[in-house]
């Protein structure tokens with residue numbers, strides 16, 4: 001059986017090194033340096049495209065839990081990141097040049113990895129003797145995107161225009177109410193009302209908040225098609241009240257009246273632990289989103305599990321297309337990992353690469369794949385993008401809202417309990433199933 005990996009970014013490099021270290025021969029296709037993307041700068045494998053931080057290692061932080069799980073799974077890139085760490089408090093920040101250079105060296109010198117510096121424009125899926133792992137990332141090449149589109153039809157997205165997502169237990173329900181417009185539906189929305197004075201202060205803060213710059217053409221295109229909430233606000237004081245904050249058809253049960261303006265929150269997952277701000281796609285800087293959106297009375301202590309973003313991002317509608325082993329529902333020899341699955345973030349990409357590599361190995365040895373328990377952070381992330389998240393998918397990164405609830409008093413205690421359970425669950429799962 002041949003194993004071909006497309007894309008030598010974070011996910012693809014982890015998958016290649018993992019499989020090679022366990023005795024499997026793989027071919028790794030990478031189009032750089034001949035052909036590059038808008039954000040990559042080098043021809044190295046596993047280039048960190050933006051920040052040099054792999055986020056916190058603290059277990060009260062969701063990314064810290066994911067990294068602990070990645071270590072249990074035996075991730076090679078996380079070990080290399082630790083080797084090249086630079087001081088950054090509780091965060092695992094790395095010397096990006098040394099990090100990528102070491103991974104590039106390990107890949108090139110590995111006799112089990114055949115590096116092919118070439119753009120893959122399409123894949124022959126009828127060849128049953130080849131397993132394909134696709135890890136072409138958020139900026140997959142245009143020709144490959146066209147091929148994906150021809151196979152998966154309308155279930156491929158090219159832009160990320162996402163409104164912020166907040167944890168349900170951080171919404172102040174004494175200042176919000178559940179209702180659907182005109183009483184239609186089953187109370188699926190949480191409504192955050194604003195009085196006139198509150199609305200005016202919020203509007204003023206929104207139009208004056210600092211925005212992230214528009215970097216390239218595709219961003220500008222997106223900007224024209226899908227107006228950010230701050231741009232709608234700039235077109236006039238009442239623009240939001242007649243747009244995403246319109247109160248019509250909603251009665252606040254506490255006053256018996258229609259509010260002056262309303263921010264509606266919609267469930268982001270089946271369990272209802274996460275909610276998105278409907279119509280609030282935004283380009284505000286992240287600290288500004290936190291400051292301004294917390295001026296909405298019911299969101300005064302909102303915990304943002306994901307901030308709004310607008311940029312080019314190729315990803316699959318994974319709830320429709322992928323099984324929870326990250327294998328295509330339709331093609332049994334096709335796996336995906338990294339950001340193309342809708343998992344966003346460096347550590348998410350790396351860990352999913354390791355997961356898919358272990359799954360391919362398991363499949364080749366036993367004829368079966370495995371699915372992680374939902375109480376683990378990686379299991380919960382994959383469950384969200386393949387089963388319980390809504391369609392169409394919004395990309396997601398590690399957050400505690402994805403994990404099943406626990407009983408504890410404070411927020412920190414809850415997080416630590418979830419973290420402990422996640423790590424113990426991962427350990428016992430790997431032992432029980434004999435995955436490593």
Ligand SMILES: Cc1cc2nc3c(=O)[nH]c(=O)nc-3n(C[C@H](O)[C@H](O)[C@H](O)COP(=O)(O)OP(=O)(O)OC[C@H]3O[C@@H](n4cnc5c(N)ncnc54)[C@H](O)[C@@H]3O)c2cc1C
Nearest residue numbers: 007009010011031050051120137141144338339345346349
């Ligand atoms: C602008 C931007 C900034 C980001 N900043 C951060 C950040 O600061 N922190 C964070 O945690 N996450 C960040 N992310 C999100 C994400 O973590 C990174 O994009 C991450 O690199 C994703 O890993 P990946 O392996 O899925 O994709 P990539 O690392 O992008 O790897 C994909 C690889 O596939 C190659 N490729 C593409 N198409 C083909 C083809 N047809 N044939 C052969 N090779 C191909 C590419 O050249 C690339 O090497 C950012 C994303 C974007 C778009």
